[in-house]
Amino acid sequence: MSNELCRLAATAELGESFDDVVLPHLDAARRLARWLMRNEHDAEDMVQDASLRAFRYFASFTGGDGRAWFLRIVRNTCLGWRGHRVDALNDPFDEEQHQRVEPAFDPETLLLRIDDATLIARALRTLPDRFHRLLVLRELEGLSYRELADVMEIPIGTVMSRLARAREALRTALDSELTPSRVSVPTEGQR
Numbered sequence: 001m002s003n004e005l006c007r008l009a010a011t012a013e014l015g016e017s018f019d020d021v022v023l024p025h026l027d028a029a030r031r032l033a034r035w036l037m038r039n040e041h042d043a044e045d046m047v048q049d050a051s052l053r054a055f056r057y058f059a060s061f062t063g064g065d066g067r068a069w070f071l072r073i074v075r076n077t078c079l080g081w082r083g084h085r086v087d088a089l090n091d092p093f094d095e096e097q098h099q100r101v102e103p104a105f106d107p108e109t110l111l112l113r114i115d116d117a118t119l120i121a122r123a124l125r126t127l128p129d130r131f132h133r134l135l136v137l138r139e140l141e142g143l144s145y146r147e148l149a150d151v152m153e154i155p156i157g158t159v160m161s162r163l164a165r166a167r168e169a170l171r172t173a174l175d176s177e178l179t180p181s182r183v184s185v186p187t188e189g190q191r
Contacts, residue, residue, distance in 0.1 A: 138163060
C-alpha cells in the first residue's frame with residue numbers, strides 16, 4: 001500500500017473528514033486572510049484558494065490540530081500571492097468594514113471602541129510583517145504557542161521570543177500614535 005493510501009486509511013480510521021477538519025475554521029481563515037491581505041476581495045479569493053489546496057492535499061493531513069493545519073495553508077497562500085503583487089502593501093485595510101460592532105446603548109462608548117480599534121489597526125500596520133502576522137494569530141485568533149509554531153513553521157521558543165518583541169513593538173507603535181507630534185511654533189524672537 002502506498003504512503004498516500006496509508007495516510008487516507010489512517011485519516012478515515014480517525015473519523016476525520018475534510019468537512020470536520022476544515023469547515024469549522026473558515027471564519028478564522030477569513031479573518032486571518034483579511035488581516036494579511038488588507039483587502040476584503042483578495043482575502044475571499046485567498047480563502048477559496050486555500051480551501052481548494054486543503055481539499056487537494058487533505059491526504060497529507062495526518063491528524064492533530066486541523067485549525068493550525070488549515071491556517072498554515074491560508075497563511076502560505078496569502079504570503080505567496082502577496083509576494084507576486086507589489087502593490088499589496090499599499091491596499092488600505094478598512095477597519096470599520098471588518099469590525100464587528102455590537103449594539104451599544106451609549107453612543108460615546110461605541111465611538112470610543114471604534115477609536116480604539118482604529119488606533120490599534122494603525123499601530124499594527126506600522127509593524128514588520130512577521131510581528132503583524134504573529135500578533136493577529138495570537139491575539140485576534142487566539143492560537144496557542146504550539147499552534148503558532150505549527151502555523152508559522154518556527155520553533156516554539158522562537159514563537160515566545162518573537163511574540164515578546166512583537167508586543168513591545170506594538171506598545172512603541174501605540175505610544176507614537178498617542179503622542180502628539182511636537183511641531184515647534186516660532187515665537188516672536190525667532191521670526
